[in-house]
Amino acid sequence: MAGELSIISRSFYSCMDAVSIARELLGTILYTEINPGEITTGRIVETEAYMAPEDLACHARGNKRTSRTETMFARPGTAYVYKCYGIHDLFNLVTAPENVAHAILIRAIEPLKGIDLMATRRKMDRKKVELVNGPGKLTKALGISTLHDGIDLASEFSPIQILKSEKAPNFKIIAGPRVGMSHHTKHCGHYPWRFRISGNRYTSLPKEVRYEW
DNA sequence: ATAATGATTCGCT
DNA sequence: GCGAATCATTATG
Numbered sequence: 215m216a217g218e219l220s221i222i223s224r225s226f227y228s229c230m231d232a233v234s235i236a237r238e239l240l241g242t243i244l245y246t247e248i249n250p251g252e253i254t255t256g257r258i259v260e261t262e263a264y265m266a267p268e269d270l271a272c273h274a275r276g277n278k279r280t281s282r283t284e285t286m287f288a289r290p291g292t293a294y295v296y297k298c299y300g301i302h303d304l305f306n307l308v309t310a311p312e313n314v315a316h317a318i319l320i321r322a323i324e325p326l327k328g329i330d331l332m333a334t335r336r337k338m339d340r341k342k343v344e345l346v347n348g349p350g351k352l353t354k355a356l357g358i359s360t361l362h363d364g365i366d367l368a369s370e371f372s373p374i375q376i377l378k379s380e381k382a383p384n385f386k387i388i389a390g391p392r393v394g395m396s397h398h399t400k401h402c403g404h405y406p407w408r409f410r411i412s413g414n415r416y417t418s419l420p421k422e423v424r425y426e427w
Numbered sequence: 428a429t430a431a432t433g434a435t436t437c438g439c440t
Numbered sequence: 441g442c443g444a445a446t447c448a449t450t451a452t453g
Binding site for chain 3: 298
Binding site: 262264271272273296298299300301302304306319321344348349350351392393394395396 | 433434435436
């Protein structure tokens with residue numbers, strides 16, 4: 215059980231386009247209980263949207279269906295976890311109705327519960343922002359791996375869940391270009407589809423600010 | 428069957 | 441700042 219905070223329902227993940235959901239997810243809580251009692255939670259502070267078929271930066275660009283991208287076509291609220299550079303497991307939430315391959319990459323969190331466990335998993339001091347300020351870092355800290363690819367995030371029985379949370383009074387979002395775009399993504403690499411909570415120390419510094427809300 | 432590549436991270440200079 | 445680490449996935453032969 216996730217405790218006092220309520221889980222975000224499946225309908226949320228298809229009620230808007232992925233870019234809007236990427237913004238709405240900022241401030242919500244990423245919860246994991248990988249093994250019984252091993253609870254870790256963090257506030258989502260940085261996200262990126264990917265939207266097939268037009269988005270060339272998306273794995274499912276052109277609605278390409280492969281054994282890996284198949285998960286992106288699953289029902290909304292599904293976890294898409296894949297291996298990057300052979301080393302890091304990156305965590306995404308599938309959005310949009312089934313057979314529409316949209317997803318949100320979680321890029322950074324602010325640690326809340328189970329920080330000692332995160333530090334143990336990361337072999338790092340619990341106070342460092344480097345504990346969780348990157349997509350491959352936070353999955354390791356929270357115990358998320360490719361074993362969780364395809365699981366349902368909208369179930370109370372899942373080891374990974376997304377929970378509602380009140381936004382801070384001074385809550386503000388900053389948008390900018392996505393990171394890690396290779397040359398073949400062309401103009402898509404410049405879309406301002408990366409979002410972070412303004413002023414939060416657990417996000418990386420802005421390279422280029424495009425819009426603010 | 429083989430080869431290229433990446434939504435990254437870390438350690439060293 | 442730069443380059444290595446490291447392997448699943450993908451395309452191609």
